[in-house]
Amino acid sequence: MTTYAALLRGINVGGRKKLPMAELRGLLTGLGYESVQTYLQSGQAVFACGHGDADSLAAELTKAIEGRFGFSVDVLVRDHAYLKAVVEACPFPATELEARQLHVTYFSGPLAPERFADLDPAVHLPEEFRLGDRALYLYAPDGLGRSKLAEALSRPRINKGLIATTRNWNTALKLVELTG
The missing domain is CATH 3.30.70 (Alpha-Beta Plaits)
Known part of the structure; x- marks a missing residue:
């Protein structure tokens, strides 16, 4: 199981693309991700997952957000090793x-x-x-x-x-x- 951070671009800024963090946590949990938590209101979520890679998880999350909230959001997913290296x-x-x-x-x-x-x-x-x-x-x-x-x-x-x-x-x- 790998721990990742999802970085969502341009949500909850200026009243546009409102995405409550509690609902994002629910969405991530519904996708089967574990140990889900969010950080701040500006689009950071952390989760553990045993399938896929960063790119496939970003695509999966992008599709799920659009399906649930009705708008498209750019998503990057990065694992701990990458974030630490940066x-x-x-x-x-x-x-x-x-x-x-x-x-x-x-x-x-x-x-x-x-x-x-x-x-x-x-x-x-x-x-x-x-x-x-x-x-x-x-x-x-x-x-x-x-x-x-x-x-x-x-x-x-x-x-x-x-x-x-x-x-x-x-x-x-x-x-x-x-x-x-």
């Missing part, structure tokens, strides 16, 4: 930064550096980003909401063909803890 590979001094300054964007596939060729990092300093294993680390000293670099990184040409969802550093750490 945290451990952080290229920024995470312990020295405020959690609001550091974010991880998880992607459904690898990120080719060519996607970022038109982006001049010097223009956005002191903000910075680094690529990881299907992840992008963003250092935004004034927070994500004020980040011009985050805006540039979310452009369709960069994310084309990939599911992407961002979490702050506290959430990244909590997901490692909850799946461990």
Whole structure:
């Protein structure tokens, strides 16, 4: 049995795509997942499952959410080993930064550096980003909401063909803890 985190993109934001966490837990339990729990209202669920892999579980959950709630949600599923590796590979001094300054964007596939060729990092300093294993680390000293670099990184040409969802550093750490 493997423990996974499901990362749902764009739910419960601005009154759109409302998905109560109690109902999400019920849905996951109904799919046969065990040890189901949710974290915050912004779309994190942790569960144990003995079948499938991350991609097939994400597809299964995406289909179940659409069937139950009537709207489509992008879902990424990642296991504990991956989540832990992402945290451990952080290229920024995470312990020295405020959690609001550091974010991880998880992607459904690898990120080719060519996607970022038109982006001049010097223009956005002191903000910075680094690529990881299907992840992008963003250092935004004034927070994500004020980040011009985050805006540039979310452009369709960069994310084309990939599911992407961002979490702050506290959430990244909590997901490692909850799946461990």
